[in-house]
């Protein structure tokens with residue numbers, strides 16, 4: 001019988017195929033008539049003895065497959081060789097020495113172990129007719145993880161929770177090759193420093209801003225460039241602003257309680273807006289008073305000299321703002337929106353379709369936000385001032401930063417009062433803005449001026465931290481490396497850990513993550 005490559009791995013000749021209870025049995029022999037001595041390298045055709053070897057292979061036609069072959073022992077032909085007898089080796093693509101599975105089955109087993117772990121992998125393997133136990137799956141995974149890795153040059157270090165909130169380890173990634181290269185059992189500076197010290201190839205270390213890892217990097221590889229993580233820098237700056245607001249809450253409460261905008265505490269632009277608001281408030285009050293007496297809109301227009309549209313707007317309570325909202329693109333359509341709203345169209349999408357038909361180029365969101373605000377304002381009767389609520393510190397942070405441009409008129413007014421009473425908050429907010437923008441633009445030359453400006457502000461302790469980690473922060477603005485990737489790998493780690501149902505044993509977790517590359 002000739003060679004049949006579809007039935008046996010490369011380097012083996014199939015002699016016979018038998019059906020047995022457990023599946024298919026392929027009888028095979030090595031194709032080569034000679035073998036090479038592993039010690040001296042000379043080829044020998046002198047067979048000393050044979051022994052039977054059994055290899056599990058990939059299943060075929062719904063049956064498990066076993067390959068039985070006679071492997072030979074050869075005598076070395078070189079008289080001076082100290083190896084007198086040697087066992088022939090199969091091609092690496094067929095099976096490793098002493099392996100009990102073909103290389104192609106081993107590959108599948110490895111991937112199954114990586115993807116599913118021990119017990120679930122075993123169940124799945126049984127369905128695939130792969131004869132492997134959970135221990136085998138894990139052993140294969142461990143063996144592949146132990147393969148040597150290339151010397152890393154740029155690493156990212158971060159901590160990860162072994163058991164959430166109880167025990168932490170350290171994850172190390174090769175940022176150039178985008179893979180996890182080690183998991184350390186804790187996040188002690190000494191452990192990490194020793195790991196780094198043993199790897200002289202490392203020249204760049206991206207790390208978070210915790211004192212532990214700064215220490216570890218400095219002790220372990222003092223000559224390496226440390227890169228503070230940009231994401232953490234952004235987060236730390238935001239957190240610093242929250243602290244500032246929390247510490248200012250007493251002043252905030254006092255300010256909101258007093259319910260008065262102090263024009264002297266406002267910035268120039270705000271003052272202009274504020275005086276405009278006072279003027280509009282006067283006009284509004286006059287118009288509303290007339291409307292209350294039952295005076296027709298036409299007559300109010302005549303008496304006040306204001307436009308018909310404006311009078312209608314005021315009568316309907318649509319003009320109560322301190323600081324103008326920044327709608328911009330929607331401005332020319334406000335009249336129409338207002339009319340539709342009054343006629344009972346209260347749905348954001350429907351309103352959007354109507355203004356779009358009239359030429360509005362903006363998105364649904366802008367209109368939906370307008371509708372939300374309008375709905376809120378309906379709750380506030382014109383003229384009737386409700387007792388002002390003091391926003392939470394987190395709320396103030398949001399309203400001074402991310403939601404700055406989306407405030408309802410009532411909230412904008414409260415915020416104007418707060419900002420007027422505690423101007424240092426505005427200064428701190430602007431400094432945090434500048435810091436964020438500096439990180440985003442990688443504007444390294446902005447760092448020193450920022451430190452100078454921020455030092456006397458309420459952000460004091462955050463600035464101290466930046467000064468202490470000056471080199472790391474500067475590197476974050478000049479180096480392409482970031483720990484963002486390590487965080488991503490940390491997510492992968494969490495996923496694998498969850499599959500292991502919390503029984504994560506470090507060595508196994510490490511094996512599953514490291515072998516995955």
Ligand SMILES: [Zn+2]
Nearest residue numbers: 037040076081
């Ligand atoms: Zn030899």
